Amino acid sequence: MLEKMSDFFKARLDGYDEHMLTEIEGAAEFYGFTASKLPAGNECSILDLGCGTGLELEQYIAAHPDARITGIDLSAEMLGRFKEKFPDNNLNLICGSYFDVPFGERRFDAAVSVESLHHFTAEEKLPLYTKLRKAIKRGGYFILTDYFAESEEAERMYFENLRVLKKEQGTDDCEFYHYDTPLTVEHEITVLGGAGFSNIEILYKWGATYCVKAAV
């Protein structure tokens, strides 16, 4: 049964961090690796798409307590857990969809997203990534750590499975459902390039999870 995205994460809040860190291949390393790729200045402005409980920012905030963090997430409960971890830091947490929330222009030194964007099509991501590129200052960049389909055939299969499930269950197309539909990393890079990012490079890979850097 498909679950609405925010209901899915609300129901799994307790034990979420432990699950991610112990059950997801590479997670014991990729959160710290991702944090280490964010800019080193102490008052940098960072945008996180789908920040959840803030796992990817824990080490960064500990090292840069004056960083200005904007985190967007559909789940108020996940954001609440993030705030509990850092009650005294400069967190601007927005409960909403990153497709809808305005990011502004040239506001952020860098953006990051971990394990959130593998639910969307290339057509949905192109305007999102274009909006994101415009929100990052010149010289800044986007760090995307996410898992990707192993082949184009697998990518097609994920989307076809979702289409069939939605049809069977008569779901509302305006809602976000939790069902993984990763693109291949090659397709993801094509979308990032189409949105105007440059110097797109794979920094590292753990199983199916890649860390990609895209510059503005």
Ligand SMILES: C[S@@+](CC[C@H](N)C(=O)[O-])C[C@H]1O[C@@H](n2cnc3c(N)ncnc32)[C@H](O)[C@@H]1O
């Ligand atoms: C697997 S969790 C990852 C959370 C965190 N980045 C991490 O790695 O632990 C995916 C997160 O993306 C959020 N999410 C999914 N689609 C979203 C959207 N359209 N806008 C904002 N948040 C979204 C979910 O609510 C969830 O908290």
